[in-house]
Amino acid sequence: KAGVTQTPRYLIKTRGQQxxxxxxxxxxxxSVSWYQQTPGQGLQFLFEYFSETQRNKGxxxxxFSGRQxxxxxxxxxxxxxxxxxxxxYLCASSLxxxxxxxxxxxxxxxxxxxxx
Amino acid sequence: xxxxTQIPAALSVPEGENLVLNCSFTDSAIYNLQWFRQDPxxxxxxxxxxxSSQRExxxxxxxxxxxxxxGRSTLYIAxxxxxxxxTYLCAVRRDGGYQKVTFGTGTKLQVIP
Numbered sequence: 001k002a003g004v005t006q007t008p009r010y011l012i013k014t015r016g017q018q019x020x021x022x023x024x025x026x027x028x029x030x031s032v033s034w035y036q037q038t039p040g041q042g043l044q045f046l047f048e049y050f051s052e053t054q055r056n057k058g059x060x061x062x063x064f065s066g067r068q069x070x071x072x073x074x075x076x077x078x079x080x081x082x083x084x085x086x087x088x089y090l091c092a093s094s095l096x097x098x099x100x101x102x103x104x105x106x107x108x109x110x111x112x113x114x115x116x
Numbered sequence: 117x118x119x120x121t122q123i124p125a126a127l128s129v130p131e132g133e134n135l136v137l138n139c140s141f142t143d144s145a146i147y148n149l150q151w152f153r154q155d156p157x158x159x160x161x162x163x164x165x166x167x168s169s170q171r172e173x174x175x176x177x178x179x180x181x182x183x184x185x186x187g188r189s190t191l192y193i194a195x196x197x198x199x200x201x202x203t204y205l206c207a208v209r210r211d212g213g214y215q216k217v218t219f220g221t222g223t224k225l226q227v228i229p
Contacts, residue, residue: 043205043219056216090159103148107160
C-alpha cells in the first residue's frame, strides 16, 4: 500500500507570495492533518480534515487555510508569505475510528518551504 | 491547554544498552498517545499507539507504557542499535473525539557503536 505523498518536496518563495502544498493520503484514509515543524517551535498542529470538513484548527493566522477533496486529497495554502513561515510542512493521514490501526497517524515526507 | 514535555532533550548511549524515554503531559483527559521517530530531514514514522484505556503496547524491541493519572508515558527500547539513532516524539490526542494532537518537544537519541 502506498504511503502518504506530499508535493512538492522543496519550495522556495519570496515574502508576500502565496503557496499551495498538496497531500495525498493512504488509500482508504479519510482524515488528513497538517503540521508545521520549525527548530524553535517544534511540531505544531495546523488543521485536520475529515470527509471534506475541517474538524479542528490550530492557533495559526487566517493566512493559513486548507481544504480536502472528495477523494480525501488535501491542500493547504499560505497567503502573503512571511520569513517566519519557513518550515517543514507535514501531512498525516488516518482512517480514523476505534483501535490501534484506525487511529494511527501516518506521515508523509513533508514539504520544505523556504521563504526569502 | 495541553503541554507535552520530553526529558531528556538529548541522550547518547552505547550500543546494546536498554533505555527509557519519557513523555509528560499536563491534561490527563487524553484519547490516545502515539510515539514516533523522526530521522533528520524526514517525516515521522509511527512506532506505537496506546489508547487511553490501555496501559502498554509492545512492538519488537519497543515497549510503551501509559499512566494517565500521573500524566506520563515511557518508551522502552531494549538492546539499542545504531539504527535507533533518531529523534523520538510523543503525541497526545485530547479526549472528546477528534481533538487536535499536541506533540512533545522530542528526545534526540544517539546510539554509539
